[in-house]
Amino acid sequence: MIEAIQGDITKLDIDAVVNAANKTLLGGGGVDGAIHRAAGPELLAACREFGGCETGAARITPGFRLKARWIIHTPGPVWRDGEHGEPELLQSCYRSSFKLAREAGAKSIAFPNISTGVYGYPKADAARVAVGVMREENGNFERIVACCFDAENLGLYRDLLEGGE
Numbered sequence: 001m002i003e004a005i006q007g008d009i010t011k012l013d014i015d016a017v018v019n020a021a022n023k024t025l026l027g028g029g030g031v032d033g034a035i036h037r038a039a040g041p042e043l044l045a046a047c048r049e050f051g052g053c054e055t056g057a058a059r060i061t062p063g064f065r066l067k068a069r070w071i072i073h074t075p076g077p078v079w080r081d082g083e084h085g086e087p088e089l090l091q092s093c094y095r096s097s098f099k100l101a102r103e104a105g106a107k108s109i110a111f112p113n114i115s116t117g118v119y120g121y122p123k124a125d126a127a128r129v130a131v132g133v134m135r136e137e138n139g140n141f142e143r144i145v146a147c148c149f150d151a152e153n154l155g156l157y158r159d160l161l162e163g164g165e
């Protein structure tokens with residue numbers, strides 16, 4: 001089942017939480033900062049082990065102090081003009097994250113609106129990419145959550161999801 005909610009992803013009682021990271025995986029602002037603050041310092045120590053991550057790929061760590069068992073870190077594309085592979089890279093963020101979640105045995109997963117904050121990806125375009133991949137994966141999870149932080153994103157996801165799951 002795919003659902004869109006509005007709220008703080010760090011509070012969700014769900015198997016896997018996805019983090020909109022940067023390529024260093026060493027934390028930052030936005031949802032990345034919120035997740036690191038909530039998960040605690042062990043998360044940063046675990047992330048250092050990876051030595052970074054390329055855009056569109058993903059890495060998995062324990063959830064540490066989060067309710068979530070796992071955190072999946074994926075650097076989204078920085079929006080330029082849509083002509084530099086941004087859609088394909090964003091799609092890859094979702095697919096890579098789902099793959100790691102499946103391999104870990106997660107049955108539920110929540111995503112923030114990757115790249116639509118600091119990285120400037122237009123919200124409506126990003127929502128279409130996200131929901132497209134969520135629909136591909138819907139049979140593999142009991143629960144897929146688009147955890148929106150703002151009402152605009154919530155409205156975009158709900159409109160897209162109304163069009164049948």
Ligand code: APR
Pocket residue numbers: 007008009010020021022027028029030031032033034076112113114115116117118119120147148149150153
């Ligand atoms: N829970 C859910 N969503 C959140 C939260 C939160 N606690 N905090 C912020 N968001 C939302 C933002 O409102 C936005 O809709 O997450 C979405 C992604 O925005 P950013 O966090 O700015 O991420 P992104 O646009 O992918 O930019 C990544 O920002 O924080 C840095 O280290 C990060 O360099 C990387 C860049």
